[in-house]
Amino acid sequence: xxxxxxxxxxxxxxxxxxxxxxxxxxxxxxxxxxxxxxxxxxxxxxxxxxxxxxxxxxxxxxxxxxxxxxxxxxxxxxxxxxxxxxxxxxxxxxxxxxxxxxxxxxxxxxxxxxxxxxxxxxxxxxxxxxxxxxxxxxxxxxxxxxxxxxxxxxxxx
Amino acid sequence: xxxxxxxxxxxxxxxxxxxxxxxxxxxxxxxxxxxxxxxxxxxxxxxxxxxxxxxxxxxxxxxxxxxxxxxxxxxxxxxxxxxxxxxxxxxxxxxxxxxx
Numbered sequence: 001x002x003x004x005x006x007x008x009x010x011x012x013x014x015x016x017x018x019x020x021x022x023x024x025x026x027x028x029x030x031x032x033x034x035x036x037x038x039x040x041x042x043x044x045x046x047x048x049x050x051x052x053x054x055x056x057x058x059x060x061x062x063x064x065x066x067x068x069x070x071x072x073x074x075x076x077x078x079x080x081x082x083x084x085x086x087x088x089x090x091x092x093x094x095x096x097x098x099x100x101x102x103x104x105x106x107x108x109x110x111x112x113x114x115x116x117x118x119x120x121x122x123x124x125x126x127x128x129x130x131x132x133x134x135x136x137x138x139x140x141x142x143x144x145x146x147x148x149x150x151x152x153x154x155x156x157x
Numbered sequence: 158x159x160x161x162x163x164x165x166x167x168x169x170x171x172x173x174x175x176x177x178x179x180x181x182x183x184x185x186x187x188x189x190x191x192x193x194x195x196x197x198x199x200x201x202x203x204x205x206x207x208x209x210x211x212x213x214x215x216x217x218x219x220x221x222x223x224x225x226x227x228x229x230x231x232x233x234x235x236x237x238x239x240x241x242x243x244x245x246x247x248x249x250x251x252x253x254x255x256x257x
Contacts, residue, residue, distance in 0.1 A: 004160050006250030009243040012167060016174040016240065023175050023182075023190050077181035077214050077225045087182035094180070 024093035028100070028146040031139075033084055038139030041108070045131020059131075060109055067105040071098075093150065100149050104142075108134055161239040163208055168193065169201055173210065173236045176228040181214075184224035202226065210235055 041063075048059050070083040080088055089097050115130035164170045168191065175190045176182055188198045205211040210232030214225045228236075 004165065004243070004246060006246050009246040009250075012170055013240065013243050013247065015167065015171060019171050019174045019190060020178040023178050023186075026186070026190065075180070077212075077227050078216060080181055080225065081183065081218070081223055086186035088180040089178060090180050091178060093178060 020093070023087065024089055024097070024150060025147070027085070027087060027089065028097060028150055029143050031143050034142035034146075035139045036084075037142070038135035038137070040135075041138060042128065042131045042135030045128040045135075049126065049128045049131075060112055063105060063109060063112075067101070071101070096150055100146060103149075108138070111137070159238065160242045161235050163204070163210070164236065164239045168197075169205060170236075170239070172198070172201055172205065173228065173232060176211065176226055177233060177236050181225050181227045184226060187226055205232065 044059055044062070073079045074083045074085055074088055088094065111134050112130050115133055116126050119129045120126045164173060171191050172187060175187050184198070184202075188195060191198060193201070202211055202213065206213055208231075209229055212227045212229050214227070216223050216225075
């Protein structure tokens with residue numbers, strides 16, 4: 001067996017733990033992808049509104065299809081990059097990450113539909129208001145929410 | 158469970174640790190995580206690939222190369238054994254330490 005000093009062994013173990021933690025953090029906390037997602041939701045809602053005010057429903061279903069497609073592609077080392085992800089986490093961090101995606105899709109859908117309905121009943125038309133609200137929420141609240149979500153429950157503040 | 162000579166190098170251990178926490182990972186993601194230059198990571202990946210610890214998928218998006226990395230079963234077993242050996246060394250040293 002190769003000799004290794006106990007202090008070196010301890011340092012190596014710490015570095016491995018740190019590398020794993022940083023890897024999962026780097027995947028979800030960066031503001032860039034959240035901002036892109038927020039702008040994309042807003043842009044899509046404007047586009048659909050220009051085409052037809054009722055298209056908000058199609059956008060909602062479109063989000064579900066995109067989410068499902070991304071989940072399938074994300075499993076592939078060859079095609080995973082198409083989802084915008086730079087890695088597919090495994091273990092506890094991976095499960096937490098995938099639950100986060102599912103929760104986000106559901107929250108975005110619920111918000112989108114409820115705001116659309118409220119705006120429609122108040123103003124008579126939907127306008128791209130729901131897209132703007134949901135997009136802004138994603139861009140601003142996404143990274144801190146993801147950071148909180150990925151933290152182990154016992155360490156949450 | 159023995160110390161793996163290939164993983165006695167801290168850089169290679171870090172690369173494998175990053176890959177062990179993922180099913181697959183982009184070359185750039187591992188490069189940033191390990192804090193290495195492109196050429197330094199390529200060199201280390203080459204060594205790990207020779208020992209069949211890492212699988213490399215190379216492709217192109219337009220003109221740009223896109224490389225993804227995946228830990229093989231051999232690589233996963235190697236890092237698990239190596240980490241277990243490290244833990245044993247640390248535990249042993251704690252046991253051998255005289256009580257104050």
